[in-house]
Amino acid sequence: MEDKRDDTILSIRGMSKSFGRNRVLDHINLDVKRGTVMGLMGENGAGKSTMMKCLFGTYQKDEGSIYLDGKEVNFSGPKDALENGIAMVHQELNQCLERNVVDNLFLGRYPVNSLGVIDEKRMKNEASKLFRKLGMTVNLDQPMRNMSVSQRQMCEIAKAISYNSKVIVLDEPTSSLTVQEVDKLFEMMRMLRDQGISLIYISHKMDEIFEICDEISVLRDGNLVMTKSAKETDMNELIAAMVGRVLENRFPPVDNQPKDVVLSVQHLSTKFEPYLQDVSFDVREGEIFGLYGLVGAGRTELLETIFGIRTRASGRVYLNNKLMNFSCAKEAMDYGFALITEERKANGLFLKGDLTFNTTIANLHAYKSGAAISDSKMVKATANEIKVMHTKCMGPGDMISSLSGGNQQKVIFGRWLERSPQVFMMDEPTRGIDVGAKYEIYDLIIKMAKEGKTIIVVSSEMPEILGITNRIGVMSNGHLSGIVNTKETNQEELLRLSAKYL
Template identity: 40%
Template sequence: MLEMRGIRKAFGPVKVLHGVDLEVRAGEVHALLGENGAGKSTMMKILCGILKADEGTIRIDGREQDFAHYDDAIAAGVGIVFQEFSLIPYLTAVENIFLGREKTTSFGLLNRRAMRTRAREVLGKLGVDVPLDVPVADLSVAEQQFVEIAKALSLDARILVLDEPTATLTPGEVEHLFKVMADLRQQGVAMVFISHHLDEIFEICDRITVLRDGEYVGTCEVSAIDTDRLVEMMVGRRIENNFPPKPTALPDRRVVIDAKNIQLRKNGPVSSFQLHQGEILGFAGLVGSGRTETALSIMGAYPAAAVEVEINGDPKRPANPKEALERGIGLLPESRKDQGLITSFSIMQNVSVNNYGKYRAMKYFLDLKKELEATRSVMKDVQVKAPGPNVAVDTLSGGNQQKVVIARWLNHNTPILIFDEPTRGIDVGAKAEIYQLMRNLTEDGYSIIMISSELPEVIGMSDRVCVFRSGAIVATVQGDAINSEEIMTHATTGKVRYVA
């Protein structure tokens, strides 16, 4: 159904795609894999008419296509679920789904009833109940993801591109999506599926095409390859173990955070935890179990009903993130682009943004040489791969963007770090680098709270794990008890303590 041949694309002197081929059959789910920066998203933007290829051809059902813009691709039966949401935050789900192709009555008025009925029908296929009449800005990230998916499905596309569609979904929601994809496969829809979760590739996909550094590496049947070989195709080398070794024994170290009587909502469950110097404390549990809210409550970024916090022995609770930063707490948020970075700024500006006071030469001037030297130093420490400190952050891969956020906190001297979903949307090679960086930091005396929905990540990286359920910590496990059975048992059946 789809043939892309010899696709080349450059942005100025930077060559992004070097004659890449892709062939997708009707009724198959075809994985497009590669590290961040391999050219996957650029390839798909060319398919959807968002970008224009410098060279190469696109054929759909044997007919050559030349898309001038996105509407041309839609008319040819191509739909895409973008990795970065393309929703208008202050419009409702219905208004977003039909934006630019609104249904009208015979009098030329908006047919809101027809649009609402169709939106409910498409969301029903996904097995989710998303509020239709509130701005999407008020929806959860997962609900916004389903609106994005529904927007593409409503096009009745014959070729559907899904770029990291599961990144914000729970396992149950992913299962619903895969059922929908199976139905679409039966209907003859050709799907291009991009994901960094290799287990999903082996579960849902039929064939795989791998790109590396903008080059075509190869295409193979899923049944003819294993994970190790697939990773080697993607990164050009074998990765024997994603996770660095844990310390064999954690020495008795001082408590840097002692959080007690945490109550996220009034009359809700109560819990407590401690974070020690030089450890990685994992926060595990199902989505919505209170992991992120608990971490944010200790730095004054979430309005918990009650919480008592001692930071390095000081019992004063930070009133807001600014005070938490002054007390040495840095946050790598779940959504790095929306909450962790100013993407139009350079690496140096992002690294310095919280800490310009240290570069003040006089009352109204900055010592730019000092700022540049400091930025280069922390970039080297965290191994940011970029031409230089003045490169815009939005040109970097996801893994390097994460490293820029970490570099900012190292530059600000924050020995307590909260990492919320630190490897979401990051390829397997960059994950290994982030994991090693985290372990290096703890060896240097930093303390890390790691919130993750990926159980292998929690097990492989954590020295201890706090397991959450229904808004509270129901167990803290360590040593051999850090295993999937133990953690999931507590996460799904653990007893929660409530107060009157």
């Protein structure tokens, strides 16, 4: 191989990987230049995660070579990769939530003093120095559990930097971040790039890819179909490369016709932090009502309180003028409420189950034959949801853990659709989903609204909340700071309202 050390830090040559007869990667060639941000895009199931797992040694590649700084490398696992200068910040953060920031930073490599005792003072000093250098203010002693997803993610990036990484892979890093937090992340990324560190940025968010990346590579069906300078391509070309066809619009027409008020939330407040304070709003039949706000504004808490899984201090919820006072999720489900949670893996999926189990678990009574539950009915229902949702998989018997994040999200959607809910609440429903699949989800949401379902959507993506809703409620520090008509508002007004109670 010719020596490209001058400007190429990471070079992948002829990488292939198959699972059984399914070829997931097909002779991938990819170069990442020193001190640049490489955007990596592709639909769910295109092979992005598999390529990264082969790079980090989580999977053993079938063929091909990896060169880091001109030398061939074969990592035995992520720890080996980390110690040799390649780090990854995962979308689903794997941290010891009961331990504090310093413990998580030094996990697996605690420094010891001359007596062989863990040197806590040194750990604290090094952590302080690192966060200062990154311009981050963090309480080093607090357990990770008390931090927001964005703060925990910043800690994970800090950990990657502490290993003196030459290449840092960021997998969907902004999926739980607000606009301001994304700006902060990008500032940090530019600083790292200017220090000569290379970043691989995996994302489905087009606007961000063009804002932060120097080059963009696209995977489709296990093939690398495009690598271009960000300046030499545009959104339409990227989408066509990803989905293999031209997608005229990012959002389907929002042509649902809301009718009378179905859901009424009145003066809702919660007992425990983060507090909701006197939140009131109405949602109509067949309406798509968006909830926007900064992370920690209380959007998730609002959905959880309505759903009965967070304790209410005061306030009332009415459905069709009937008082709803749920003390648990089952009661809410029995009255036709559904909730898609933000954290898929933590509280949305049964990771040791197959697609059939994950699709049918919330609706078992519907698959009975006599007194017993019918396997064939469950499999048939799952096959139908796979078809409706265009889920990429081999069949109902696939383990849910073998699917890409976006396809897992489609299974969760299918599970709730099996219950035909009247009020469908969705917390970041397209988090980590590619542009083609997003369009399908948007289509589905609008179709459900047309069928008379009442829909509440939480989203941190400004274009999304403006692209698929009829009205938007903006949360700010536990308060509902305003409700606007989507067609009559803009990004500036949403940002202004989200800062009202800060």
